[in-house]
Amino acid sequence: MKKIFVIFLIILILSISLPLLNMFLKVSVQDLIKTLLDEEVTKSIFLTLRASLWSTSAALIVGVPASYILARHNFFGKRILEGIIDIPVIVPHTAAGIALLTVLGRRSLFGEITGISIMGTETAISVGMFFVSVPFLINQVKTGFRLIDERYEKVAYTLGATPFQTFYKVSLPLVKKSIMSGSIMMWARGISEFGAVVILAYHPMIAPVLIYDRYESFGLNYARPVAVLLITICLIVFIVLRFVEHKSGNNAK
Amino acid sequence: MIEIRNLNIKLGSFRLKNISFEVKEGEYFVILGPSGAGKTVILELLAGLIKPDKGKISGINSKKSALIYQDYMLFPHLNVFKNIAFGLNIKKEKKDTIKKIVTETAAKLDISHLLNRDILNLSGGESQRVAIARASAVDPLVYLLDEPTAALDINTRKGILELFKNIHKENKNTFIHVTHNFEEALFLADRIAVIKDGEMIQIGEPNEIFNHPKSKFVADFVGFENVFHGKIKDNIFTSVHDEFFKLYLPSENTNNIYLAVKSEDIIVSKEKFESSARNQFKGIVDEVIHKLANIEIKFKVNNSKLICAVTKFSFEEMQIEPGKQFWLTFKSSSIKAFPH
Numbered sequence: 001m002k003k004i005f006v007i008f009l010i011i012l013i014l015s016i017s018l019p020l021l022n023m024f025l026k027v028s029v030q031d032l033i034k035t036l037l038d039e040e041v042t043k044s045i046f047l048t049l050r051a052s053l054w055s056t057s058a059a060l061i062v063g064v065p066a067s068y069i070l071a072r073h074n075f076f077g078k079r080i081l082e083g084i085i086d087i088p089v090i091v092p093h094t095a096a097g098i099a100l101l102t103v104l105g106r107r108s109l110f111g112e113i114t115g116i117s118i119m120g121t122e123t124a125i126s127v128g129m130f131f132v133s134v135p136f137l138i139n140q141v142k143t144g145f146r147l148i149d150e151r152y153e154k155v156a157y158t159l160g161a162t163p164f165q166t167f168y169k170v171s172l173p174l175v176k177k178s179i180m181s182g183s184i185m186m187w188a189r190g191i192s193e194f195g196a197v198v199i200l201a202y203h204p205m206i207a208p209v210l211i212y213d214r215y216e217s218f219g220l221n222y223a224r225p226v227a228v229l230l231i232t233i234c235l236i237v238f239i240v241l242r243f244v245e246h247k248s249g250n251n252a253k
Numbered sequence: 254m255i256e257i258r259n260l261n262i263k264l265g266s267f268r269l270k271n272i273s274f275e276v277k278e279g280e281y282f283v284i285l286g287p288s289g290a291g292k293t294v295i296l297e298l299l300a301g302l303i304k305p306d307k308g309k310i311s312g313i314n315s316k317k318s319a320l321i322y323q324d325y326m327l328f329p330h331l332n333v334f335k336n337i338a339f340g341l342n343i344k345k346e347k348k349d350t351i352k353k354i355v356t357e358t359a360a361k362l363d364i365s366h367l368l369n370r371d372i373l374n375l376s377g378g379e380s381q382r383v384a385i386a387r388a389s390a391v392d393p394l395v396y397l398l399d400e401p402t403a404a405l406d407i408n409t410r411k412g413i414l415e416l417f418k419n420i421h422k423e424n425k426n427t428f429i430h431v432t433h434n435f436e437e438a439l440f441l442a443d444r445i446a447v448i449k450d451g452e453m454i455q456i457g458e459p460n461e462i463f464n465h466p467k468s469k470f471v472a473d474f475v476g477f478e479n480v481f482h483g484k485i486k487d488n489i490f491t492s493v494h495d496e497f498f499k500l501y502l503p504s505e506n507t508n509n510i511y512l513a514v515k516s517e518d519i520i521v522s523k524e525k526f527e528s529s530a531r532n533q534f535k536g537i538v539d540e541v542i543h544k545l546a547n548i549e550i551k552f553k554v555n556n557s558k559l560i561c562a563v564t565k566f567s568f569e570e571m572q573i574e575p576g577k578q579f580w581l582t583f584k585s586s587s588i589k590a591f592p593h
Binding site: 152154165170176 | 301387
């Protein structure tokens, strides 16, 4: 049985790695250097990394306490709330973009009242990324909190800690790893987002939009080096982050 | 005095029903019962960690009571020193004060050499000592102990129990200790409460519980049908309740000891016989109780009672019936001693 299963595993790995590998092989070093020196490309890659960082940071601030509530407390309608948080994972992301546009666009209630339009700004990009990637962080951190024995918190209470002190002196350090891996997942998901962002902000162009734009305007050969560059940078960053995460130890059991 | 009145709580399929008891200041109170009887829930209620559905708890300040769990619950992200210092840090004590208290507490508990160690590298006994240190560093009025030795091997267990006894003796804190181990209860308790399926079955001093179990459950749970409270002088035990009831038991002199003998270990005979057994009594049959596996006979020996178990065969052959006199014999080595 093991042999057959291993074959399935190999098929799976190849189906992911072969297209990527093939694409890497099709790009010459000269093309890659030329792309690296292309200011539009580097700018858009940095914009992508940065916007996703903002959205992940915002998610950390609201998402970690929210995850804690979901993990620790049972209340009426909790299942529904959890379902709502998972919606962005299942809806088409262009649809998510349209939904956001309806709420945040120039003609929306928000736009009418505040006179602010975030369309076509870095903020819009971050909002789009937040919407589609926040479940990754919440679910990871929620699981982390759930796995922590509640009695650690109980001991802290009896030692005089307030609920807030207990949270940041005990619960939070114990889910450090979940928070880190959740953040990495969310950030990565944000970087790869196309559908929601392209509706909220075609310009300034994030890397996935730029890749699409170059493919549409100039064809495959022009889009490919940008894709290769983006993937390379992402891979390097993730490997570094995973390494840091691994070094920082495990979630306490 | 801590007072618990008509406590009721339902947690999932488990419920506590009308629990009432009092614990005096400075008392060592043991809650005895099998696992799943609701002992931990009572402690968490006392610590103010959960709220009862009904009932009242008074006389306990949850901020002044320390909870110690059987699996220690040491914070894994902090080393030994920081674990012990946790409560002091919360109180915002000065750094010097914290260092002083932690060092002193660690010295008292024999864990000074562990202060810089990681929690994950500690043995069970060491972990429990650190947990006790963490609790006692904040100088609690009440110790709430949740099966504190259940995860430890026998030798380590003894050390930890003695530790509780010493802390209790020295500081006169109130202790509420839950356990399923009746030896622990005999060793430590001023009073014992027996709990089963969320209900309090009996509360009293150890000899009351063991000699006059209110229900079969208590008796079975205890496992020893004969328990005597008294003192030992020159290898002779004298019961506090009956000065004529004496047992031979080679032992150090002590003023406070419990002895326990299983009913199966007592030989019933018509005549006195010579043997290596040093304890022989004349007893009169008081009551005969037919059980599934054997027959239990309550004998009156002076003002005390002895419960012996015999097979149905012996029972019939010896024509045992109330009012008849028999000799009861058991070896000193079948006596279990629990110094108190």
